Amino acid sequence: GDSVTQMEGPVTLSEEAFLTINCTYTATGYPSLFWYVQYPGEGLQLLLKATKADDKGSNKGFEATYRKETTSFHLEKGSVQVSDSAVYFCALSASNNDMRFGAGTRLTVKP
Amino acid sequence: EAGVAQSPRYKIIEKRQSVAFWCNPISGHATLYWYQQILGQGPKLLIQFQNNGVVDDSQLPKDRFSAERLKGVDSTLKIQPAKLEDSAVYLCASSNTGDWGYTFGSGTRLTVV
Numbered sequence: 001g002d003s004v005t006q007m008e009g010p011v012t013l014s015e016e017a018f019l020t021i022n023c024t025y026t027a028t029g030y031p032s033l034f035w036y037v038q039y040p041g042e043g044l045q046l047l048l049k050a051t052k053a054d055d056k057g058s059n060k061g062f063e064a065t066y067r068k069e070t071t072s073f074h075l076e077k078g079s080v081q082v083s084d085s086a087v088y089f090c091a092l093s094a095s096n097n098d099m100r101f102g103a104g105t106r107l108t109v110k111p
Numbered sequence: 112e113a114g115v116a117q118s119p120r121y122k123i124i125e126k127r128q129s130v131a132f133w134c135n136p137i138s139g140h141a142t143l144y145w146y147q148q149i150l151g152q153g154p155k156l157l158i159q160f161q162n163n164g165v166v167d168d169s170q171l172p173k174d175r176f177s178a179e180r181l182k183g184v185d186s187t188l189k190i191q192p193a194k195l196e197d198s199a200v201y202l203c204a205s206s207n208t209g210d211w212g213y214t215f216g217s218g219t220r221l222t223v224v
Contacts, residue, residue, distance in 0.1 A: 004153075036215075043115075043202065043217040044154070089153055098167060099144070099204075099213060101153030 002027040006090045006102035013080055013109050021075040021105045023064075023090035031092040033057075033066055033073040034099070038087045047075075047088070080109045113137065115216035117203050123222045129191035132219045136184070136205030142166075143180055144213065145188050146202040154202055160186065193223045 007022040025033065035047040035057070048057030053068035062077045073090060090102040116135040124130050136143050142161050146154035157176065159167040162183040171178065175194070180186040190197055200220050204213035 043215040044204075045215070046213070091153075098156060098159060099154075101155075103151070103153045 002031065002092060002094050002100050004090050004092050004100055004102040006088075006105055008103070008105065009087075010106040010108060013107070015082055015109055015111050016079045017109075019075070019077040019080045019084075019107070021088055021090075021107070023073045023075065023102060025071050025073065025090075025092050027071075027092055027094050029094055030068075031094040033064070034091040034093065035062070035064055035073070035075050036089040036091060036101070038089065038104070040086070044089065080107070082109045082111055085109045115203055115205055115214050117201075117216035117219055119219055120217065121220050121222075123224060124193055126195055126223050127192040129189065130193055130221060131187050131189045132201050132203075132221075134186045134188070134203030134216060136186070136203070137207075137214055140205035140207050140214075141183070142206045143186050144204045144206075145178055145186070146204065148200045148202055148218070150199070157188070190221075193221075195223050197221060198223045 003026050005024050032051040034049045036044040037047045038044050048059040050057040050066035056065045064073050064075045085108050087104045087106045089104045091099050093099045118133050144159050145157045148154040157171045158178045160180040163180050178188045200218040202218045203216045206213045
């Protein structure tokens with residue numbers, strides 16, 4: 001079935017460092033792809049999305065490009081802040097709007 | 112707009128007891144989801160409702176879990192009897208037809224001891 005694999009954490013970076021969190025997917029058809037973020041003690045929030053190949057989703061300085069040829073949707077940010085410390089989930093949604101999540105990657109940014 | 116409301120926020124019960132969680136989705140959202148998030152894992156879909164009908168409950172352990180969405184608005188998820196491995200955060204989410212991406216509630220953290 002459809003699934004998402006994302007890089008294992010935890011990831012620890014210094015403030016202003018470059019961030020990449022890898023995500024690859026397996027799906028029949030053409031899913032939509034998402035990144036969700038979960039701050040400590042809070043629910044999941046949609047960070048960005050892309051609904052078709054070559055689309056780039058972006059929000060709050062984060063970006064991810066839907067790469068059909070490599071079945072990937074890697075999350076990037078040029079300069080992370082302490083406030084970006086959270087758990088990041090890659091997800092896909094194919095038919096039926098059923099969302100499948102990766103295991104999550106915990107990011108800690110140190111001042 | 113108001114978000115997805117869930118209660119209670121935390122619950123501790125003994126194994127073999129029963130427990131119920133409540134969810135109020137965003138007004139007008141036709142689709143409602145219950146997810147189970149075990150510590151260190153991504154959320155796993157338990158059940159999906161479209162209005163008051165079940166669309167997908169293939170991953171719901173029906174011997175102990177049940178859910179309903181009367182009148183197509185609020186929903187309750189029940190576990191009876193609970194097991195230790197049911198300890199998790201139970202997330203409710205809602206979406207509207209044609210929307211991409213859900214809005215999640217803050218979740219209910221269940222601890223079974």
